[in-house]
Amino acid sequence: MSSSRPNDTWRQTHLGRLLGHAMRRFDARVLALMARDVDVPLALAHLAARQQVTAAHIHITRHLALEGSRLTELAAQAGMSKQAMGDLVDQCEAWGLVVREADPRDARARLVRFTPNGLAWLEAFRRAVAQAEAEFRAEVGEDVATVVKLGLEAYAGGWPSA
Numbered sequence: 001m002s003s004s005r006p007n008d009t010w011r012q013t014h015l016g017r018l019l020g021h022a023m024r025r026f027d028a029r030v031l032a033l034m035a036r037d038v039d040v041p042l043a044l045a046h047l048a049a050r051q052q053v054t055a056a057h058i059h060i061t062r063h064l065a066l067e068g069s070r071l072t073e074l075a076a077q078a079g080m081s082k083q084a085m086g087d088l089v090d091q092c093e094a095w096g097l098v099v100r101e102a103d104p105r106d107a108r109a110r111l112v113r114f115t116p117n118g119l120a121w122l123e124a125f126r127r128a129v130a131q132a133e134a135e136f137r138a139e140v141g142e143d144v145a146t147v148v149k150l151g152l153e154a155y156a157g158g159w160p161s162a
Helices: 015-035 042-049 055-063 071-078 082-094 116-140 142-156
Strands: 098-103 106-114
Touching (some): 015 055, 055 071, 055 082, 071 082, 082 098, 106 116
């Protein structure tokens, strides 16, 4: 009787796992670049360098509208619960990245807005993303990078409709 083990390498190499690893690597590189950016407020750079700022905090950086966003909008765009986003906003508010202000369209609602330090953080994020993208392109080549970006844009275009 021969015992043949099923091939389970697919669990380590399927597209979802590779995308997850790639995203974690990209976000880690962005945070490392931000930690060394001389234009990032020093306290925030220290938080990033000590890995206190995580990829979860990047959700606020990615999704907060320049004119401000309601917490429910921010949570929905980031694919998080309102409570989890509220915790992140609390931390970012304590760090001086954001403030909560009255929403001029609805006195019962609050808007989350970037502070001046938060806008400096956002600009550092823009530079770090551009640098990380350039490094990706250098590592895999222009043609591959272009195909990957186009493929991801096409695939993500339906998100979160499914």
